[in-house]
Amino acid sequence: MKMSRRTPPSLQQLAMQSLLSNQVLAIAALEDLPVLLFPSLFEEVYARAQTEMLKALVQAWPFSCLPLGDLAESPDLEIFNTVLDGLDLLLAKKERPSRWKLQVLDLRNDHPNIWIQGYPSMARISYPDVLNNRPTESSSLLITEEQPLIIHKNLTIKDGSQNALQAYLLQWAREKQERVQLCSRKLQIHSNSIYIIQKALLAVQLDSIQELKVNKFWHRETMKKFAPYLSQMKNLRILKFSRMSANFNTSRHKNFSYSCKYAVHLGQLQHLQELYVHKVFFLYGQLPTILRNLTLLKTLSLSSCPLKEADLWFLSQCPCSRQLKHLRLRSLPLDNFSPEPLRALLEQAAGTLETLALEDCAIMDPQLLGMLPALIQGSQLRVFSFYGNHISMSAVQSLLSHTARLPHLRRGLYPAPLESYPPQGCRVGNFDSQRFAQVQAKLAQALRDMGTTQKVQICTNFSHRHKTCQFYTLGPEGNWVVTMERLPGLSALPL
Template sequence: MSKEQRRAADCHRLPSVPGFEVAVAGALRSHRAQVWSVKMSMRSAPTLQQLAMHSLLSNPSLAISALEDVPVLLFPSLFLEAYLTESPELETLKAALDGLDLLVAKKDRPSRWKLHVLDLRSAYPNIWKRSYPHMMRVSCPDILPEEPTARPGSEKPEEQQPLMIVADLTIKDGPQDAFQAYLLGWARKRKARVQLCCRQLQILSPSTHQIQKALRAVRPDSIRELVVNSFWHRETMKRFAPSLSRMKNLELLDFSKMSAHVYTSRSRNFWYSRKYAAHLGQLQRLQELRLHDVFFLRGQLPAILRSQTPLKTLSLTACPLKEADLRFLSQCPCTRRLKHLRLRSLLMADFSPEPLRALLEHVAGTLETLALEDCAITDGQLSAILPALGRCSQLRFLSFYGNRISMATLHSLLSHTASLGRLSQGLYPAPLESFLPPDWCLGHIHPEAFAQVRARLAQAWRDSGTTQKLQICTDFCHRRHKGQFYSLGSDGYWVVTHEALPALSALPV
């Protein structure tokens, strides 16, 4: 039997349904027209199923009228094709969701035909699994959270298992993504038979109404990564914080922009801090914690980091920090395997160097990236922690810009880091000798003085025999995330560039 005869036979075995017959007829005509050119190019011809789907999706009105009659085995592929098309028709997608609802609601379908998981994340466009929940736990552990073992006889029949839809969501101000808004409303109305799971949730809005409305549609224990990047008031956080307790599988929390209320007493702000910390302390699986410009951190790290789960990443930026918080980090079980540590724009000039030294010793065996940036660290503080820094054998990236240290202390720092065989890049401040005495506090580099500093640093770099990339940051703006860098090339010349400050997620590790 020839290939064309076999395709014709396949066509006769497809169900006979009105809308779908039109698509198949169009597909057959298209197929015959393509066979010769495909043979000539030695590529395999599109399947009849692919051509039928293309025919349906190229005619939205035909697709909508035919969706209820599309064979159940073809529905997942058709939905995925509609979702991933370059300019998807919103009405087609809405109708496709309603078709899904019909598919889930029907109980007379054989269980092997039922769709159980629909993954709409852009990074996983082809994940379709049917044998829920066992196959999902084996093949896609990032979708389903851990479930407690069911008691004998308590398992639900397979036909009663809900449809699980997985999508990454963004809550923002202004015009919303039309399909996401429809999906959230659609899932809220069908919570009995549909579960909307979200691995990555971004909140870019201060609107309590929008946030709560979206969270009512999402299974909270499916959220693994939460990013909050919007100016929140205390009341917004007060209403949102209880939701954190239900995100039991959260692994990454990135929270930005929540300053203390200037018209509120310190005791009242402290009361709010304790309330927020109590909810944050419920996150027992947290692996990455990034807090930027939040007032509720001061003195609350012991309450927030109560979990015994080892942290991989800790980033604290522009937050009020107590010396006792650093001491806690140096003793906390959850930091014993820390790989990435950033302390930026923290007022540490009056801190004893002992907690920071103890912290570096605590993480010396695992730390790969260390950023102590714009923390007003002095010569004496740095000299005290250098022996501990020299024992960080896994360190690959060091960023120390924004601190006011002398040329002698910087030279000592380079000598200690030169022995770290894995260190590939170091980002350092311009030493105090780069400024004239009246201007050092204003950050105005003196060209001739800085030229002499660069010459001495280049000689020290050559004498050390290190291969690390050496950079000097002479100016920076955290609001715009930009800086001015002098990079020493292998030829001994310095190259000046203006570029983005290194983000923790983009550090070269």
């Protein structure tokens, strides 16, 4: 006779099975149920889709937070609606149940495995930024406008079919704005419909948004109507704006007017720490207005945006440049700029800069040589990306000898020198293999002589559209290894 290897159910599991066999008795017993049993009981009821019991559990929840991120990852909409129905019934009551302490419904995944960890971890969750402004236990137990239920959910606004859970939640929050606050720490907008955008934003506490990503071409009317919402996101820490090119059919005066308006709204985001701007027209001549009040800025990425030389001069003198940790200038035509503002900028940021990316900016030998003395002051620099620029072999060797002196530099991305290309000119991907072989041999010898510890990669072909780059990397045995790699994002550059 074989012994069963199955683990027998625990006393807690047996108690729950007995309790849930009769929902009416189970609901009546919630007032006397030990607090430590609530997480496991809620998880079991949620899985079984026992709607009446689920409503009762929500109303009797003994913790300040109900973190449904794990359970709502692939939710049954009907079950999720049951949770909101339970909250509806609760919010409609004149007095709170004696056991109820719920103040936050969290639909994010900020607490992974919280249901596995159970009661101790559930009891420790707190939201000091939300709860510190809430009434104390000695205050009136009546649910008032000063005591809304806080709901946390990261949102994505897009065209076409919407996420069913999000659509229902937005509608529910709009209907109950006096008693519910929908907070979205991370908001993404992939829509060019101002109607869809406004409809969603009207349900959200705009000052709760800390990270905003906008990646969609917008018409002028969309930009005009969105701008006031932007300035209301007073606690924004991270802003990613892309694909807002100028309309060539619009007058230059009108484009300038839009640029001024957006600059004013961006300049009001005084808590901004990271700013990523790609393919937008409204930076031209407006960096002073935008950056003047951004005293906390640590990361700045400007890509494929028109700039004036005066913008670069202001950036070099701006107080925030003294604390920048990550700076990227990509696909900006700097060949007609003097080297002085770039040199001054590197001098300002030398003490704090950890990542410096000057990529595909048409920088040539005179500009590079002008900024080299400032570059070697970068005592904290860990990653330097300089691919896509048009410099000679002697300039590349001089650049490598300077970066070899940087104590913390771990990775350098460099362009293939002009001598790698046919005499008719430098063009991405058009390098001459025989010429490049001679360049490789000289660079390998130069790097051996320098004894540099950085990972040196020579970029011969890149595509910003596909985010890929062909690299030649010097291996430990002195040979060059060719790879096609994904271009690193600014946040991914520090290794």
